[in-house]
Amino acid sequence: MVAPEQLSRVVSHALRHEPWVYELELDGEGWAPVDGLLTAVREQGPRWSDVDRDALVDMIESSAKRRHEIDGDRIRALYGHSVPGQVLKIEAEPPERLFHGTSPEAWEAIQCDGLRPMARQYVHLSADVSTAEQVGRRKASAPVILVVQARRAHEAGSRFWQGNDLVWLADHVPAICLSTD
Incomplete structure (x- = not known):
């Protein structure tokens, strides 16, 4: 079984840095299909074959820093992107x-x-x-x-x-x- 921290590293790499390596397409807000991500993660080798949606949810909920979010059938990284182009975000007035x-x-x-x-x-x-x-x-x-x-x-x-x-x-x-x- 893959530890949540290990899963987080792979998911972060896929959603923040090189989605094309995982054959994922991010939309303008950084979302990718959960099923596509799970397929790509499982292709990392035999020890990754049991990774499912519950493992993703556990990874997100157990993280000390909230790095990812799931909404229905899609998932995204919340920040840290180095992909070409800019992932759209909603502007906000910062604290002091x-x-x-x-x-x-x-x-x-x-x-x-x-x-x-x-x-x-x-x-x-x-x-x-x-x-x-x-x-x-x-x-x-x-x-x-x-x-x-x-x-x-x-x-x-x-x-x-x-x-x-x-x-x-x-x-x-x-x-x-x-x-x-």
Whole structure:
């Protein structure tokens, strides 16, 4: 049996990064057919043959971060896309402050250029410091935690979308709206 964390990695890869490898077609909002995803997952090898809709639901419900959602016969990743083109989201007014964890080296460049999506479709921002720290630790053992003046950035023209309860997305954040305190 495949652990939910392992299933989440495969599903994320299929829905966020390379759907064509799994012969999936995402619509404009990032949705793919559940049956198509299950077929692709089962083709990963014998140990994946028992993956079914219940396993997907369990994966979503047991995740510490809400990364995916199912609606009827379709499934999508909520954020983190690097696929060509942009997955459509509904814009939202951000809270006053958000957070972003990064490496000390990246912080040097960010101070000049602000936060940009780089290889992803959006800049990922955290709703709380602990989530930003968790993300930042993937980039450095002692990450820099940026305070994002999100409302100010929004008023300056940055666009924001809510990915889920813990993650916000932006098209960019100007350097003037960032600090480390």
